Amino acid sequence: MIYIPLLLLLLLLFIGLxxxxxxxxxxxxxxxxxxxWSTVMGLMATSPYRSVAHYSLxxxxxxxxxxxxxxxxxxxxxxxxxxxxxxxxLPGGVAIAAVFTNAGFGAMCGxxxxxxxxxxxxxxxxxxxxxxKDSLSGGVIAVSGTLAMLIPPSVPMILYGTVTEQSVGKxxxxxxxxxxxxxxxxxxxxxxxxxxSPSISPSVPSxxxxxxxxxxxxxxxxxxxxxxxxGSIYTGFATPTESAAVGAMGAxxxxxxxxxLHKKEISVAIMGTIKSTGxxxxxxxxxxxxxxxxxxxxxxxKLVSGIAxxxxxxxxxxSAIIVLYIVLGFIMDQIAIILLATPIVFPVIMxxxxxxxxxxxxxxxxxxxxxxxxxxxxxxxxxxxxSKIPLETVxxxxxVFLITCFLTxxxxxxxxxxxxxxxxxx
Amino acid sequence: xxxxxxVINTIEKGCIFIAGVLLVIMMLLxxxxxxxxxxxxxxxxxxxxxxxxIGMVTVVFLTMxxxxxxxxxxxxxxxxxxxNKKLLKGIGFFNxxxxxxxxxVLAYSSWTAVLEFHKFNxxxxxxxxxxxxxxxxxxxxxxxxxxxxxxQDLILKIQGKSLLDLSNKKAMVVxxxxxxxxxxxxxxxxxxx
Numbered sequence: 001m002i003y004i005p006l007l008l009l010l011l012l013l014f015i016g017l018x019x020x021x022x023x024x025x026x027x028x029x030x031x032x033x034x035x036x037w038s039t040v041m042g043l044m045a046t047s048p049y050r051s052v053a054h055y056s057l058x059x060x061x062x063x064x065x066x067x068x069x070x071x072x073x074x075x076x077x078x079x080x081x082x083x084x085x086x087x088x089x090l091p092g093g094v095a096i097a098a099v100f101t102n103a104g105f106g107a108m109c110g111x112x113x114x115x116x117x118x119x120x121x122x123x124x125x126x127x128x129x130x131x132x133k134d135s136l137s138g139g140v141i142a143v144s145g146t147l148a149m150l151i152p153p154s155v156p157m158i159l160y161g162t163v164t165e166q167s168v169g170k171x172x173x174x175x176x177x178x179x180x181x182x183x184x185x186x187x188x189x190x191x192x193x194x195x196x197s198p199s200i201s202p203s204v205p206s207x208x209x210x211x212x213x214x215x216x217x218x219x220x221x222x223x224x225x226x227x228x229x230x231g232s233i234y235t236g237f238a239t240p241t242e243s244a245a246v247g248a249m250g251a252x253x254x255x256x257x258x259x260x261l262h263k264k265e266i267s268v269a270i271m272g273t274i275k276s277t278g279x280x281x282x283x284x285x286x287x288x289x290x291x292x293x294x295x296x297x298x299x300x301x302k303l304v305s306g307i308a309x310x311x312x313x314x315x316x317x318x319s320a321i322i323v324l325y326i327v328l329g330f331i332m333d334q335i336a337i338i339l340l341a342t343p344i345v346f347p348v349i350m351x352x353x354x355x356x357x358x359x360x361x362x363x364x365x366x367x368x369x370x371x372x373x374x375x376x377x378x379x380x381x382x383x384x385x386x387s388k389i390p391l392e393t394v395x396x397x398x399x400v401f402l403i404t405c406f407l408t409x410x411x412x413x414x415x416x417x418x419x420x421x422x423x424x425x426x
Numbered sequence: 427x428x429x430x431x432x433v434i435n436t437i438e439k440g441c442i443f444i445a446g447v448l449l450v451i452m453m454l455l456x457x458x459x460x461x462x463x464x465x466x467x468x469x470x471x472x473x474x475x476x477x478x479x480i481g482m483v484t485v486v487f488l489t490m491x492x493x494x495x496x497x498x499x500x501x502x503x504x505x506x507x508x509x510n511k512k513l514l515k516g517i518g519f520f521n522x523x524x525x526x527x528x529x530x531v532l533a534y535s536s537w538t539a540v541l542e543f544h545k546f547n548x549x550x551x552x553x554x555x556x557x558x559x560x561x562x563x564x565x566x567x568x569x570x571x572x573x574x575x576x577x578q579d580l581i582l583k584i585q586g587k588s589l590l591d592l593s594n595k596k597a598m599v600v601x602x603x604x605x606x607x608x609x610x611x612x613x614x615x616x617x618x619x
Contacts, residue, residue, distance in 0.1 A: 012524075013501075013502045014502065014505050015505075015509075015517045015520070015521065016501050016502060016503060016505070016506055016517065016521060017501060017521045017524060017525075018499035018500065018501045018525075019499070019500050019501055019502070020499055020500075021499070021521075021524065021525050021528055022501075024528050025524060025528065028528075028531070040531075041531075041535050041538070044531060044532055044535035044536070045535040045536060045538050045539040045542075046539055046562075048532060048536070048565055049483065049536065049539070049561075049562055049565050052482050052483055052486045052487070053478040053479050053482055053483050053561075054478060054482070055474050055477060055478050057482065058452065058456075058477045058478065058481065058482055061449060061452070061482075061485060062452065062453060062456070065449060065453060237464065238460050238464075241456060241477075242456055242457075242459070242460040244456075245452070245453050245455075245456030245457045245460070246456075246457050246460060248453045249453055249454070249457040252453070267446075270446040270449060270450070271442070271446070273449060274442060274445055274446065274449070274485065274489050274492070274493075275492075275493055275496060275498050276498075277485060277486060277489075278486060278489050278490060278492070278493030278498060279493055279498045279499055279500060281482075281486040282486075282490065282493065282499055283500070331502055331504050332502060333500040335500070336500055375504060376503075376504055
């Protein structure tokens with residue numbers, strides 16, 4: 001009987017009720033099953049408010065605002081031009097520059113979709129002009145755009161930290177090294193692909209040293225924001241919320257100083273922030289109600305005891321969890337997956353003795369994969385719609401880079417030290 | 427319907443404006459607080475509580491109906507293509523009715539909390555000691571806005587129209603054009619057509 005709300009949740013998701021509302025309804029019915037209606041009313045009176053009035057979650061709208069200001073300021077174009085001048089001559093050089101531009105942009109903006117949209121409009125026309133094959137152009141932008149989720153600041157990482165009550169600062173920093181390694185491996189994938197099939201990427205002449213150094217003079221906004229956000233969190237100078245506010249402020253000042261943020265752009269940035277914040281927090285409110293049902297019904301504890309009784313190797317269990325996340329990634333939004341599955345899966349992870357910070361990074365890598373897998377790979381849809389490259393072509397190109405993403409996932413699983421090295425030094 | 431939509435839009439526009447201003451204040455206040463604390467050892471008292479109890483609550487709850495009307499809430503659309511049109515229409519009614527139900531319960535239950543906080547004059551933990559009831563009232567206010575929007579959506583669905591048809595225009599305007607006035611002018615013109 002207590003599992004009926006879980007099945008109801010799946011049914012409501014299946015019939016297209018917004019994820020937030022589905023979790024709300026399933027939570028209410030679940031609490032009524034396990035307790036009574038007066039408990040529901042008592043929780044409804046205060047829990048939606050309390051789930052929003054949460055200081056660590058104020059980081060979310062501020063990082064989104066920062067990303068919106070950066071997107072409206074078109075800072076990414078200069079970053080790409082500089083990296084292109086340094087790497088353009090390499091095999092598949094523009095695609096490699098695209099990977100590192102996405103990594104750099106990801107360090108200023110915690111949204112993968114914003115990253116994919118911005119890069120599709122800036123880099124793909126350049127690649128098409130140089131006669132790069134569309135599968136390479138679309139694939140590299142769609143997949144490397146997901147780096148924004150892993151490299152701090154990362155909105156999904158903040159949500160994971162809040163749900164699991166882990167240090168958001170440590171989680172954000174934990175994503176840095178895996179993000180850089182993933183970027184390097186994606187760049188290597190470009191090189192291998194181009195070596196195997198030279199026709200997909202024409203060679204580009206090298207720039208002079210003067211041109212290369214000149215290009216560095218315009219990437220100061222990126223460097224300032226990197227120091228403001230990542231530097232302040234890592235050194236403990238500011239909390240993640242404070243660094244988000246200072247980062248948003250910095251992005252705003254840079255945008256205004258560069259004369260790219262006017263009334264219109266500021267208005268668009270604020271509206272975009274309100275829209276994304278509202279979407280995320282409604283899921284949080286719904287997930288909170290659903291979590292009360294999970295807590296009262298003790299389903300996670302029963303799951304933990306059931307797994308313990310099976311006496312299977314912990315790596316078998318985590319492999320099953322990873323498969324579950326990948327399957328969910330085929331059909332659901334990444335933020336919804338984190339808020340829905342983490343409360344159920346996290347007690348199991350802790351009971352099996354895995355590190356919670358490490359699992360946070362694994363969750364985000366899985367979310368990255370979900371953003372580029374069919375049928376609802378959001379980054380692929382965005383890249384295709386902005387660049388007008390057919391969807392199938394972008395999916396085909398993304399498939400090559402997804403192999404690399406799976407390899408990085410295995411790497412981080414075998415060597416958790418890669419993930420934990422930086423946060424353990426904080 | 428157009429006049430009602432105009433009234434709803436005007437109220438919603440006001441809510442978005444307040445939320446937008448508070449968002450900017452949150453950014454400025456937290457930046458000033460961290461700079462004040464680190465550089466002058468003078469933090470701004472009450473920043474944390476302001477962020478939680480006024481900033482976040484207003485930004486999220488007052489704009490719920492706007493996010494709903496632009497189709498901003500994520501949902502699984504994958505299986506819709508396998509469901510026949512008639513059934514899909516019925517599911518649309520059911521989902522909207524369910525959303526109305528959720529927000530009726532939320533409006534009622536949050537209002538009981540507002541009354542209780544008002545009755546006992548519950549104050550915030552902030553050094554400024556302001557009453558907590560108005561902050562909780564944001565949940566009620568946002569829920570009432572949501573009820574109005576979802577009922578409007580249901581009526582439009584019965585008439586064979588959809589709030590989402592308007593919202594596509596809204597989303598487009600939000601992303602590609604700019605400015606609150608321009609955005610609402612366009613949506614209202616869209617409905618009149």
